[in-house]
Amino acid sequence: MDTCKCSTQIRNLTVRKHDGVILHDVSFDVHHGEILALIGRNGAGKTTLLKALLGRIPYTGTVVFHNSKGEQISNPRIGYVPQNLVFDRSMPVTVGDMLCSNMGGMPVWLGHKKEKLNQARKLLATVGGNPSLLNKRIGSLSGGEMQRVLLAFALDPKPDLLLLDEPVSAVDRRGIEVFYDLVTSMRAEHQMPIILVSHDLSHVEKYATRAVLLDRTVLVSGSVREVMKTPEVREAFGLKLTGGVK
Numbered sequence: 422m423d424t425c426k427c428s429t430q431i432r433n434l435t436v437r438k439h440d441g442v443i444l445h446d447v448s449f450d451v452h453h454g455e456i457l458a459l460i461g462r463n464g465a466g467k468t469t470l471l472k473a474l475l476g477r478i479p480y481t482g483t484v485v486f487h488n489s490k491g492e493q494i495s496n497p498r499i500g501y502v503p504q505n506l507v508f509d510r511s512m513p514v515t516v517g518d519m520l521c522s523n524m525g526g527m528p529v530w531l532g533h534k535k536e537k538l539n540q541a542r543k544l545l546a547t548v549g550g551n552p553s554l555l556n557k558r559i560g561s562l563s564g565g566e567m568q569r570v571l572l573a574f575a576l577d578p579k580p581d582l583l584l585l586d587e588p589v590s591a592v593d594r595r596g597i598e599v600f601y602d603l604v605t606s607m608r609a610e611h612q613m614p615i616i617l618v619s620h621d622l623s624h625v626e627k628y629a630t631r632a633v634l635l636d637r638t639v640l641v642s643g644s645v646r647e648v649m650k651t652p653e654v655r656e657a658f659g660l661k662l663t664g665g666v667k
């Protein structure tokens with residue numbers, strides 16, 4: 422994979438639904454090589470913002486993507502690891518089927534060439550997935566296996582922006598560390614900008630480089646250290662009551 426030095430600029434992004442405003446005038450940048458944590462209370466609009474970036478819901482304002490040369494790109498590739506995935510677990514489709522059709526743009530039922538399967542095997546290896554996963558039906562994956570497979574999907578073709586929405590909600594403690602170590606090494610190696618939605622401030626402090634506190638609009642943004650010390654974050658996460666982050 423080549424190194425990506427892309428960036429995304431969000432300006433005055435507003436989302437309205439049923440006469441209400443879900444997001445209002447959201448503006449911030451995410452640069453190559455950084456993991457930007459998007460934090461905020463339940464219902465603050467974090468997932469809605471990711472959906473707007475993915476182009477899945479209408480918004481006003483602008484989202485501009487740049488490549489490593491500072492050139493604007495109109496059709497960015499956005500990798501997305503969702504909070505949870507609802508699908509028919511009885512589908513007779515394997516991880517290999519899904520990865521190969523994702524990489525090659527070919528329908529699952531046409532079968533896969535050997536080279537595509539090798540590519541899928543390599544991709545799985547980069548996310549720490551056992552090659553035996555290739556033959557597993559997606560409906561039979563554990564939470565941790567599924568997160569890895571979803572990350573593999575998100576990484577090939579190489580994304581200009583990677584969105585992680587509570588990516589470890591179904592993963593055990595050891596799996597969480599493995600997942601974030603993986604994301605951190607992806608960031609170091611490939612430098613793609615990453616937006617991470619997380620409710621867990623200890624993960625944010627450990628793995629993110631910058632943070633944005635959202636509540637319909639951006640309340641605070643800056644380095645993780647700065648943002649964690651603000652009264653707004655303490656308020657949003659009830660840290661006043663417990664003594665807060667030191």
Ligand SMILES: Nc1ncnc2c1ncn2[C@@H]1O[C@H](COP(=O)(O)OP(=O)(O)OP(=O)(O)O)[C@@H](O)[C@H]1O
Nearest residue numbers: 438439443461462463464465466467468469470620
């Ligand atoms: N399709 C929809 N129609 C109407 N309102 C919606 C819709 N989707 C989300 N909302 C509302 O928008 C607000 C933001 O929701 P969103 O899921 O983006 O919040 P969030 O910050 O991701 O929350 P959580 O931390 O609980 O996942 C909520 O008040 C929600 O009820």
